[in-house]
Amino acid sequence: MHARSRVAWTVRRALRSADAAICPRSGRPYPAPIASAIRRSYATEAAQQNYRLVIGQPTPETHPHLLKAGELTRGIQGSEYFERRRKLAQALPDGGVAIFQAASLKYRSGPVFYEFHQDPDFFYLTGFLEPDAVGVVEKTGPNGEHIFHLFVRPKDEHSEAWEGPRSGIEGAYEVFGADNAGDFEHFQSHLEPIIRRAEVVFTDISAKPDGLKQTLVGLLAKFKGETQPIERPQPLKPRIHLLRSFKSFAEITNMRSAGRISGRAFNEAMERRWKSESDLWAFLEYQFRMGGCEKSAYVPVVGGGDNALKIHYTRNDKLLKDGDFVLVDAGGSYGGYVTDITRTWPVNGKFTDPQKDLYEVVLGVQRKCVGLCREDAKMSLDELHGIAEEELMVGLRSLGFNISLRDLTRTLFPHHLGHYVGIDVHDVSSYGRALKLKTGQCVTIEP
Structure with a gap:
């Protein structure tokens, strides 16, 4: 010694x-x-x-x-x-x-x-x-x-x-x-x-x-x-x-860094045209690291067309087709803290009218639920999930879809709206989603 x-x-x-x-x-x-x-x-x-x-x-x-x-x-x-x-x-x-x-x-x-x-x-x-x-x-x-x-x-x-x-x-x-x-x-x-x-x-x-x-x-x-x-x-x-479950100022700062770096990578990816899921995957991982993250937070989902409905699809090996949507669920890790971002956009960079209508329904649900993520709203993740289901039903029916709640939850929205995020992607697994959200907690909202 x-x-x-x-x-x-x-x-x-x-x-x-x-x-x-x-x-x-x-x-x-x-x-x-x-x-x-x-x-x-x-x-x-x-x-x-x-x-x-x-x-x-x-x-x-x-x-x-x-x-x-x-x-x-x-x-x-x-x-x-x-x-x-x-x-x-x-x-x-x-x-x-x-x-x-x-x-x-x-x-x-x-x-x-x-x-x-x-x-x-x-x-x-x-x-x-x-x-x-x-x-x-x-x-x-x-x-x-x-x-x-x-x-x-x-x-x-x-x-x-x-x-x-x-x-x-x-x-x-x-x-x-x-x-x-x-x-x-x-x-x-x-x-x-x-x-x-x-x-x-x-x-x-x-x-x-x-x-x-x-x-x-x-x-x-x-x-x-x-x-x-x-x-x-x-x-x-x-x-x-x-x-x-309650993040310090330093933890939130790390998560903001992860989110900022990852968000910029997403924005750059959206500005380019991609031939395959694999190419898009490689670009995002490269941008996460070059932007300052240590690594990807998890194996990303890059799903074009029908693959976008497969929540944990990670093969990321198909060609992307002109006219399809591509869904990306990815994020970087900064200082041991992660971000979890899901975004969907047209492969060719241009929305058709039906795609735009569907996109705006989902975006409206996301914005409403994000706006309720504050302590004085007295909401839990489970309660927010219920609101998301109702709003998606209303939005889809307004577009002419004759859809039941069973169809929605089995096919279009089988996952939970959100989860806690921090050191883990699905953070603090023993801390329930039925508990009211409090100041200092960090969650994802992914309708």
């Missing part, structure tokens, strides 16, 4: 031993969090120090063209990640422990792997972009006081020669603000004292053979009855998704 890091670590340990809270379960003191004045070391501080700590993702020091001072990930300050964990701790009951796991690298075949995508909840709470890690928020007080444990892959010279830098345990402390850090491969020994202190454990880790979930269940059974029963793990996702 670098001398400066060793000094900082020693100071942290000394502060933990002073004024430590007492665990109600064991009667022993918690390893108390670092004093708030100096407890966190983020990418900003690492960038300002005289030594260079290379980690497994961009920092303001290594990528000043991407991250500003203080940002742990693009657009998001390290202090905001701490505040998210504090709010989660505040939402836990006394003695509550939240355990969340990073995604693992998935392989197509042999050594060929898929693009890595971090678990959204893990990303939201840590900003850590590497695979194979476990985070723990251990509540120690009523106002969000907590201990943040982070178990990661250690530095490994051989692996890093092939894959690039890892953050390692030092990075977990110095950049990601962990109060306690350790080797992911030995998480069971790290978890034992945490579970022993816990009153209730919250996690969404799946029960795979030899997986972390089974380890947790085994530890709970091991310690059950030592002083009082410990419950089986409780779902964590609803508590995190409630927090994630």
Whole structure:
């Protein structure tokens, strides 16, 4: 460990031993969090120090063209990640422990792997972009006081020669603000004292053979009855998704950047004529990245003619025909936050009269529903969906279509009007569409 890091670590340990809270379960003191004045070391501080700590993702020091001072990930300050964990701790009951796991690298075949995508909840709470890690928020007080444990892959010279830098345990402390850090491969020994202190454990880790979930269940059974029963793990996702459903100013700024870049790409695409779905697809993905997005938010739908009615059509391999509509459902990702845009336009750039009439019906429904996306309208996504169905029926009948609600919902409008959007395209899946929309939430409106 670098001398400066060793000094900082020693100071942290000394502060933990002073004024430590007492665990109600064991009667022993918690390893108390670092004093708030100096407890966190983020990418900003690492960038300002005289030594260079290379980690497994961009920092303001290594990528000043991407991250500003203080940002742990693009657009998001390290202090905001701490505040998210504090709010989660505040939402836990006394003695509550939240355990969340990073995604693992998935392989197509042999050594060929898929693009890595971090678990959204893990990303939201840590900003850590590497695979194979476990985070723990251990509540120690009523106002969000907590201990943040982070178990990661250690530095490994051989692996890093092939894959690039890892953050390692030092990075977990110095950049990601962990109060306690350790080797992911030995998480069971790290978890034992945490579970022993816990009153209730919250996690969404799946029960795979030899997986972390089974380890947790085994530890709970091991310690059950030592002083009082410990419950089986409780779902964590609803508590995190409630927090994630309300976006901060920084999150909204990232989403606006994704939307602005993606919107410009759509506008440029509409100005050109395209021979195939594939050509249009390639152009949009190129424009997303060239405009500043890291990647596409999801595999886009580019459907000409009848393919436009196939909601999740992603082959995107047919020729586009003169006189047809083309539907595009696509968007870019900026700083880990996505946009979801669906637009339809004539392949040849000119509306026929019937196409224009249909387009204006759908556009009118969209504008009306967007206008109701405000807190004082007291509307939920489900209620907005009902309004969209009614308005589409009225509009289509005004054009002479003899259509029933059954025909509409089975053929023309089988999908839901909208969904939450944020880190995920279909964000916060456990947060219901029947709940009234509130200020700070972000949704799509796609009739």
